[in-house]
Amino acid sequence: xxxxxxxxxxxxxxxxxxxxxxxxxxxxxxxxxxxxxxxxxxxxxxxxxxxxxxxxxxxxxxxxxxxxxxxxxxxxxxxxxxxxxxxxxxxxxxxxxxxxxxxxxxxxxxxxxxxxxxxxxxxxxxxxxxxxxxxxxxxxxxxxxxxxxxxxxxxxxxxxxxxxxxxxxxxxxxxxxxxxxxxxxxxxxxxxxxxxxxxxxxxxxxxxxxxxxxxxxxxxxxxxxxxxxxxxxxxxxxxxxxxxxxxxxxxxxxxxxxxxxxxxxxxxxxxxxxxxxxxxxxxxxxxxxxxxxxxxxx
Numbered sequence: 001x002x003x004x005x006x007x008x009x010x011x012x013x014x015x016x017x018x019x020x021x022x023x024x025x026x027x028x029x030x031x032x033x034x035x036x037x038x039x040x041x042x043x044x045x046x047x048x049x050x051x052x053x054x055x056x057x058x059x060x061x062x063x064x065x066x067x068x069x070x071x072x073x074x075x076x077x078x079x080x081x082x083x084x085x086x087x088x089x090x091x092x093x094x095x096x097x098x099x100x101x102x103x104x105x106x107x108x109x110x111x112x113x114x115x116x117x118x119x120x121x122x123x124x125x126x127x128x129x130x131x132x133x134x135x136x137x138x139x140x141x142x143x144x145x146x147x148x149x150x151x152x153x154x155x156x157x158x159x160x161x162x163x164x165x166x167x168x169x170x171x172x173x174x175x176x177x178x179x180x181x182x183x184x185x186x187x188x189x190x191x192x193x194x195x196x197x198x199x200x201x202x203x204x205x206x207x208x209x210x211x212x213x214x215x216x217x218x219x220x221x222x223x224x225x226x227x228x229x230x231x232x233x234x235x236x237x238x239x240x241x242x243x244x245x246x247x248x249x250x251x252x253x254x255x256x257x258x259x260x261x262x263x264x265x266x267x268x269x270x271x272x273x274x275x276x277x278x279x280x281x282x283x284x285x286x287x288x289x290x291x292x293x294x295x296x297x298x
Contacts, residue, residue, distance in 0.1 A: 045093060045094060045095060046070070046091055046092060046093045046094065047067075047070045047071050047073075047074040047091075047092045047094070048074065048089060048090065048091045048092070049074050049075055049077075049078040049089070049090055050078065050088065050089055051078050051079075051083060051084035051087055051088055051089065051090065052084045053084050053085065053087070053088045054088060055088065056086075056087060056088030056089075057088055057089075058086065058087045058088055058089075059087065059088070059089045059090070059091055060077065060083060060086075060087040060089070060090045060091070060111050060112070061091050061093070061109060061110055061111050061112075062074075062077070062090065062091070062092040062093065062110060062111065062112045062113065063092075063093050063094075063095070063100075063101060063104045063105075063109075063110040063112075063113040063114070064092060064093070064094050064113075064114050065094065065095065065096045065101070065114065065168045065170055065171070066094055066096065066168060066198060066199055067094045067198065068198070068199055068201075069094070069114075069266075070092040070093070070094040072266050072269065072270075073092055073262075073263075073266055074090055074091075074092045076262045076265065076266055077090045077092075077259075077262060078090045080258050080262055081258075082254050082255055082257075082258035083255070083258060086252075086255060093110075095168075096166075096167065096168015096169060096170055096171070097168070097169070097170075098119075098169055098170050101113070101115060101119070101170060102119070102123065105119070105120065105123050105125050105129075105131070105245075106123050106125075106128075108128070108129040108247060108249075110247065111246065111247050112134075112244060112245070112246050112247070112259060113131070113244070113245050114242050114243070114244055114245075115242060115243065115245060116170075116172075116240070116242055116243070117133075117240060117243060118240075120243075120245060125245065129247050129249065130247065130248045130249055131245040131246065131247055131248070132245065132246055132248045132256075132281070132291065133243045133244065133245055133246075133279075133281045134243075134244045134245065134246050134256060134259050134260050134263060134281055134282065135243065135244045135259075135260055135263040135264065135267070135278055135279065135280060135281070136241060136242075136243040136244070136278065136279035136280075136281065137241030137242050137243070137267075137278060137279070138241050138277050138278070138279070139238050139239060139240055139241060140173065140218045140239050140241060141218065141219065141234050141236065141237045141238070141239065142172060142173035142174075142177045142178070142216065142217070142218060142234070142235050142236035142237075142239060143173075143216070143217065143218065143219050143232045143233060143234055143235060144178070144214050144215070144216055144232070144233045144235055145207065145214065145215050145216075145217060145219070145223070145227055145231065145232045146207075146213060146214050146231045146232075147207060147208070147210075147213075147227060147228075147231065148231065149231060150230060150231050150232070150233055151214055151231070151232075151233040152233070153181065153185065153233065153235070154185065155185045155186060155187055158182070158185070158187060158192060158214075159187075159191065159192070160193075161192075161193065161213040161214050162193050162195065162211070162212045162213045162214070163178075163192060163193060163194045163195070163212065163213070163214050163215070163216075164194075164195050164196075164197060164203045164206055164207065164212040164214065164215040164216070165178055165179075165194055165195075165196055165197075165203075165215075165216055166196065166197065166198075166199070166200070166203070166216075166217075167196035167197060167198060172236065172239050173200075173216060173217055173218045173236065173239065174200060174203065174216050174217055175216075177216070177235055177236040177239070178216035178235060181235050195211075195212060200217045200218070203215040203216075203217050204217070204223070204226065207227070208226050208227075216235070219232055243279075244259070244263050246259055253282070253289040253290075254289075256282050256284075256289070257282055257284035257289055260280060260281075260282050260284060261284070264278060264280075280292070281293070
């Protein structure tokens with residue numbers, strides 16, 4: 001009789017535990033709206049969209065340094081007629097890591113990429129995968145910009161300042177050149193109050209609001225409405241702009257012209273005067289379409 005009572009207790013305990021676990025599972029499922037066994041998605045680092053060619057399984061892959069650009073570019077490409085005739089999906093991967101950019105180019109993973117001419121040359125991208133420029137941005141000057149005084153290039157000046165840089169290390173004006181300047185001034189980066197942000201626009205907003213004392217970026221015409229041209233200090237001149245490169249593994253001139261047009265429009269919609277004068281590498285106004293060539297800006 002004692003054994004039966006003990007067995008009954010054990011059965012009750014197991015039943016209670018099972019019901020408790022089941023209730024927790026049910027509660028979690030109701031709260032999340034997802035099956036409990038479904039793992040949470042990792043942080044997204046790409047933007048994808050479908051073209052009108054829903055039965056086409058081909059994916060047009062793009063690599064860019066920042067998310068805002070990816071989100072502007074993806075729908076523009078998906079809505080393009082030429083892209084839709086050749087691809088069923090557009091995937092725009094964004095990452096400011098130079099290692100990832102090199103990987104995408106060196107392995108020919110990107111059908112379209114935004115990069116520097118020196119990176120493409122070092123990787124022999126043209127001879128390996130026939131990457132060819134489509135659109136290029138003009139040369140520019142990098143500046144330290146402040147709101148109340150002209151930034152001075154001396155060591156002590158930066159020690160008590162809140163400094164804004166870009167968080168992607170391939171940016172020359174917002175990351176590479178200011179860090180080179182700090183090194184020349186013999187400044188230890190660990191003692192500086194540096195805030196890394198996602199875009200040049202965010203840098204300007206934080207400077208204007210007083211969250212930052214100095215930012216590293218380029219100067220554009222619209223800046224005159226918020227900042228004084230007297231309070232900018234050049235830190236790098238004649239910097240070659242980035243270029244859009246298309247993988248021309250076949251003589252796909254229709255796509256080259258379509259991309260050139262869409263990239264022009266995306267740049268124009270950015271709202272910066274810097275993008276008003278773009279270098280175009282393809283003659284698309286009349287037949288025959290042909291490559292115009294490129295100049296060496298090194």
